[in-house]
Amino acid sequence: MAEPILEVSGLVKHYPLTRGIVFKKRIGAVKAVDGVDFTLGRGETLGIVGESGCGKSTVARLLCSLEQPTAGSIRFKGEEITKLSGRALKAVRRNIQMVFQDPYTSLNPRMTVGDIIGEPYEIHPEAAPKGDRRRKVQELLDVVGLNPEYINRYPHQFSGGQRQRIGIARGLALNPEIIVADEPVSALDVSIQAQVVNLLARLQKEFELSYVFIAHDLSIVRHISDRVGVMYLGRIVEIGTDAQIYDHPTHPYTQALLSAVPVPDPEARAHRERIILSGDVPSPTNVPSGCRFRTRCWKARERCAVEVPALAVPEEFRSTAGPAAHDSACHFAEEKRVVPPEEVA
8 A cells, every 4th residue: 555644543433412402411312434444545536435424524524624533543744733723724625625415405505606616715825816817717617517608606506516616626626645536426416426437536636635436336336445444333344455345355245235236138147146134223322232233144143242353464464475464353254246247447
């Protein structure tokens, strides 16, 4: 992996649950993120996948300092950022920007495109002199594939894909080193999704960006990511290169996710095993003891209920240098190919 630009360790975010109007009594907590660890290399794309409610978007907000973590560490270029405030925090936020999920609600309908993309310069005036901001905004519009003459138009005059390009331009305005993309294509048509993903890939090379790309579409994540982390109920359960995760998954949850990927070839579809999980995802207010996936796992044993599995290379693969030798949080991890690699992309 390239030199780490972002290091996340033991990241936790709990939202307290209270009862009462005047005298509020704490009765529990929503464990949205509960011990997440990963690193992001310079120029790398780390994809984070998982079903809705697993904590992906909360991780994104924590990385951008839009939320303060309950516990844990986030180090940007070796500097701890969770305790920063004032000018120091402002400087870090300039280098870690976010592209939001919904292009229809993330843009202020009362502001022109020029004002939306130029707003970061109002917050960080050192990034561009006042007399030069209009030119910079027009350059950004051109970079993301929009006509610079659209600078005085309003969001309602653009399609969903064009609005997301505006959001990307806003994220690029301060020349950040990291872009956190929180499901940036999930609200777009399939044909437009490919255009936006290809745009992000081009911009990464052009501006030497590092991406944290959050999504639930496994095909898109594989297309753009160098490494992939799989989240379940607030934790990463498996992480590795795209080839390791998609072609050699070792965690049962990852295997179940991949078995649900639509396969266009009828013959390939007929010869693969479909894994149907039993039960529902447990509530983040009352997570299972031990392994969080054990209530839905066909491999679960007594050990799974009492011992939390570490996110590490499974013991049986440690002596090998094969593709299955990557981090997996399962006591009984085993390699299992569920989709032919040529059918996933």
